[in-house]
Amino acid sequence: MKLATWNVNSLNVRLPQVLDWLRANPVDVLCLQELKLADEKFPLPAFQELGYHAEWAGQKTYNGVAVLSREPAGDKVRGIPSFEDPQQRILGVTLPSPAGDLRVICAYCPNGQAVGSDKYAYKLRWYEALRDWLSAELDLHPRLAVLGDYNVAPTDADVHNPERWAGQVLVSEPERAAFDALLDLGLADSFRLFEQEPKSFSWWDYRLNAFKRNAGLRIDHILLSAPLANACRACGIDKAPRANPQPSDHAPVVATLEL
């Protein structure tokens, strides 16, 4: 079973690339972030033609998340319960698997803009609410996967130029502590369960030829609860779509589970 995540930076613009990628990579589950479209504009028929079901939480212009799956999803949750937020960043679903139900959460964590800004404070508050909610979700669902754009590079190994990035948004200590608090719940960063190429990243700024220079960060992650981490056989980043014309600034991340 393959689970994947991809921040597409506008599903309107990226739909053909997402469809191409799914045809070449027929994963069981694909979590999408930054749809940037209203609910009524979600292109469900295009995904149905490829044999996928879909659930989504959209809004005009900003944010927006979706879960595509081979099997129909149940028990849908939109947003972090008890965290009032007009920004559509969270979608949780339950999916069947040979090992029993799988809880899949698609997350588009706040960017934070700049350390010390209002958006940075919102990011840290949001992470705290996420941790509290995931703690409860883990009690309910032993097989939990949280996939998405976390907007945090967990360690300096996830940063192309740690000296220049030190203390900046996406790598600052409070953000890393907020991310580590998710791992402390018992979730594993599936990418780090395996040997990986040095300088592996999932996001490259559109500016300054960042992709050509591999000047990136690893901020898209697949976190797995212990039973799923034990079943995880591989995790990798597919850089190919980032080299497309009109690419998203993020690459897909894929985890392979033996369930």
Added chain:
DNA sequence: ATGGTCGCCATGCGA
């Protein structure tokens, strides 16, 4: 030292 690119939608803003 500064600005650089996208996508939104028509202007600056968010990333």
